[in-house]
Amino acid sequence: MTEFEAIAAAEGRARGKAFVFRHDEMVVPHFHVEKGGVEKEVSSLHEAFSSVRKYCAGQLEKAVSDSEKALYSVQMLMLDDPEWLAAIERCIKEDLYNAAWAVESATDEIVRVLSSVGDEYMKERIIDIVDMQKAVTGELTGKVRQHIRLSRDVVLVADHLLTSELLALEGIQHLKAICLDMGGKTSHVSILAKGWGIPAVVGLKDFSLLVKEGEDVIVDGTEGRVYASPNRKQIALYERKRLEEEAENARLIKEAGILARTADGVRIVLQANVEDRAGVGDAIKAGCEGVGLFRTEFLEMKYGATEDFSVREGIYDEVAGSMEGHGKVTFRTLDIGGDKFLDGMSSQEDNPLLGWRAVRFCLDRRELFRSQMLSILKASRHGNVRIMFPMISTIEELEECLALLDEAKHCLEDRRIPFDRNMEVGTMIEVPSAALISDALAEKVDFVSIGTNDLVQYVLAVDRGNERISHLYRAEHPAVLRLLKMVVDNCHGKGVPVGVCGQIAGDAGMLPLLVGLGFDSLSMPPLSVGRVKERLSRMVKPDCEKLVNNVLSMNSHEKVAAMLKEFNDGRKT
Ligand code: PEP
Numbered sequence: 001m002t003e004f005e006a007i008a009a010a011e012g013r014a015r016g017k018a019f020v021f022r023h024d025e026m027v028v029p030h031f032h033v034e035k036g037g038v039e040k041e042v043s044s045l046h047e048a049f050s051s052v053r054k055y056c057a058g059q060l061e062k063a064v065s066d067s068e069k070a071l072y073s074v075q076m077l078m079l080d081d082p083e084w085l086a087a088i089e090r091c092i093k094e095d096l097y098n099a100a101w102a103v104e105s106a107t108d109e110i111v112r113v114l115s116s117v118g119d120e121y122m123k124e125r126i127i128d129i130v131d132m133q134k135a136v137t138g139e140l141t142g143k144v145r146q147h148i149r150l151s152r153d154v155v156l157v158a159d160h161l162l163t164s165e166l167l168a169l170e171g172i173q174h175l176k177a178i179c180l181d182m183g184g185k186t187s188h189v190s191i192l193a194k195g196w197g198i199p200a201v202v203g204l205k206d207f208s209l210l211v212k213e214g215e216d217v218i219v220d221g222t223e224g225r226v227y228a229s230p231n232r233k234q235i236a237l238y239e240r241k242r243l244e245e246e247a248e249n250a251r252l253i254k255e256a257g258i259l260a261r262t263a264d265g266v267r268i269v270l271q272a273n274v275e276d277r278a279g280v281g282d283a284i285k286a287g288c289e290g291v292g293l294f295r296t297e298f299l300e301m302k303y304g305a306t307e308d309f310s311v312r313e314g315i316y317d318e319v320a321g322s323m324e325g326h327g328k329v330t331f332r333t334l335d336i337g338g339d340k341f342l343d344g345m346s347s348q349e350d351n352p353l354l355g356w357r358a359v360r361f362c363l364d365r366r367e368l369f370r371s372q373m374l375s376i377l378k379a380s381r382h383g384n385v386r387i388m389f390p391m392i393s394t395i396e397e398l399e400e401c402l403a404l405l406d407e408a409k410h411c412l413e414d415r416r417i418p419f420d421r422n423m424e425v426g427t428m429i430e431v432p433s434a435a436l437i438s439d440a441l442a443e444k445v446d447f448v449s450i451g452t453n454d455l456v457q458y459v460l461a462v463d464r465g466n467e468r469i470s471h472l473y474r475a476e477h478p479a480v481l482r483l484l485k486m487v488v489d490n491c492h493g494k495g496v497p498v499g500v501c502g503q504i505a506g507d508a509g510m511l512p513l514l515v516g517l518g519f520d521s522l523s524m525p526p527l528s529v530g531r532v533k534e535r536l537s538r539m540v541k542p543d544c545e546k547l548v549n550n551v552l553s554m555n556s557h558e559k560v561a562a563m564l565k566e567f568n569d570g571r572k573t
Pocket residue numbers: 191293295335430450451452453454455501502503
């Protein structure tokens with residue numbers, strides 16, 4: 001029996017056999033061949049091209065939508081491009097490289113040239129070229145893209161997990177819990193697990209190397225503990241806690257209809273963070289007053305909706321339709337980049353979290369951005385849709401987004417397609433620069449939502465997904481709290497409502513601070529709503545304001561945490 005303690009990333013408890021997933025990095029062999037070996041490399045190259053071509057032709061035949069057909073046609077054209085093939089062959093014949101390395105090297109050069117052109121169309125093509133590059137290299141090295149397929153109930157154990165891997169996982173109903181060596185509480189894999197109600201513990205260091213495939217594992221995502229080959233006492237304790245937690249959740253769900261307010265009657269709107277269609281059902285069940293954050297990028301990653309707008313439009317429309325009568329749905333435009341990538345797009349940046357992400361990416365890929373705005377506008381016909389822009393760091397970015405939105409509206413007007421002309425527009429505050437100019441940003445929008453997952457990481461310079469420094473990732477740091485206070489005051493000064501949609505919104509322990517800071521709304525995973533609502537009903541706003549006044553003058557997060565704990569334990573400050 002071994003016990004591990006790490007980061008409680010998604011609450012809940014589960015027990016099952018370990019399914020250990022190991023990443024098999026595609027290492028491209030890199031060597032020189034003798035002149036006599038050139039012919040063999042060239043012929044392997046041709047074979048690889050023809051087998052990828054065969055695969056694409058098969059996909060093209062099966063394709064139903066026009067966009068899917070267009071995608072495979074483009075890929076076929078690329079495979080028939082004599083210049084690409086010639087460049088690779090030159091690399092083999094003249095530089096005497098092995099075929100797989102020649103594909104890498106020649107294609108990287110083409111990508112470099114295309115990137116420097118700055119042409120929108122060319123940039124879009126890079127993704128297709130890289131996709132084909134991977135496919136051909138995969139053929140040559142015998143590696144296929146890894147895929148997790150579950151056919152019985154398991155606890156998934158891995159060193160790390162990409163959001164795309166989790167989204168593509170087959171047999172999700174068998175996924176009972178997740179244990180990862182790496183990651184943080186606000187990594188997107190943790191956010192997804194929490195949203196789906198799958199217990200997760202992350203930052204387990206070398207757990208994936210220690211646990212054996214098929215070993216009995218208990219995961220306590222509420223307390224951040226994992227037991228491998230648990231003894232009878234641990235199993236009994238787990239069973240008791242699991243049943244208690246289930247009963248508690250069932251009790252909270254029964255009270256879902258009660259409106260969220262403090263004991264002294266102050267209303268705070270509790271909304272849901274949703275990543276997919278299923279989340280909408282959970283939000284309604286939990287009694288949320290709308291969806292405060294719909295992370296649209298996960299749909300694009302899962303369904304390739306980028307290629308087929310009708311998939312995306314259908315889902316947005318369905319989501320808005322099913323939320324009618326349950327509040328507004330806030331569609332956040334694509335937050336691609338950072339740790340979330342579309343198929344075929346890989347992180348070539350040294351600092352992706354500071355890089356080509358969210359609106360920075362979308363403002364470069366305007367066609368994609370415009371098409372998403374059109375989809376959101378079309379869904380707004382239900383009258384309950386809002387749009388929100390992530391990772392705004394300058395006023396110009398927000399202005400550009402708003403101008404594009406206006407263009408999209410005109411486009412729909414010209415085509416006489418109905419939409420809500422009064423659809424509310426919001427900006428996220430996730431970057432310190434945006435927080436500092438939030439007075440100016442607030443003037444341009446109908447609402448503001450603070451993405452504390454990112455704001456905390458950027459204010460404190462602590463990567464939100466890095467378990468080694470997770471002790472430094474502290475939302476209760478006075479620097480963060482002072483900035484939050486500034487944003488609330490700036491927004492209220494302009495008469496604009498402001499909420500939080502980062503994970504702290506669903507952390508009942510942080511609630512006194514959020515109430516005291518004066519937030520109008522909190523958006524959180526549906527599972528957290530019941531607990532937050534109950535805690536809210538037991539506090540009075542003046543007490544929370546007093547607490548905030550006290551902590552704002554402090555200079556240490558440890559001292560803030562201690563005072564917050566006293567408050568939460570009932571020993572008021
Ligand atoms: C945030 O940063 O707080 C947020 C809600 O966005 P995401 O977690 O998707 O980055």
